Amino acid sequence: MMKNIIALALLGTLVGCVSSTEQLAESGDWYQIGYQDGVKGHTERSYKDLAKLGGAKQSEYNEGYTEGVTEYCNPNFAYQMGISGQYYEGVCEGMPESQKFRMEWQRGWAEYSN
Structure with a gap:
């Protein structure tokens, strides 16, 4: 029973993550649209x-954008x-x-390009 609840919770989380921009706009979740743009x-x-x-x-x-771009601009992940x-796209400048x-x-880009 507990495994089913956990599985459903994880599935709900995954489904929430794949909402399209259009779906988010339709539901009025402008914060999430900004966050997704920034974190990408x-x-x-x-x-x-x-x-x-x-x-x-x-x-x-x-x-949302500010929070997302702050996460994206972590130099510890930049090489990867x-x-x-x-x-x-230069979003970390400043x-x-x-x-x-x-x-x-x-x-990292130099290694990728070779």
Whole structure:
């Protein structure tokens, strides 16, 4: 019984993670849209781009984006991102460890590109 509950909880978590941007916009979860963009290292969407998805709440999006990009910009994972071929869009510039992040990413990217 306990295993079934745990399995259902994990499944619910996984299903929640695969929500598309359109689904999140439809449900009004602008924070999660911002978080997903940030944690994937995508550049921040403009208000115009958000408005195309529906009744955008820019402040909620910005809050989520800031949290996501802060997680993404961890220099301890930058090398792995580069060596796996993940392109860096420059979203960490201006962050406290941006230079270290960029250097580690470039080191991994150089190995990936060879």
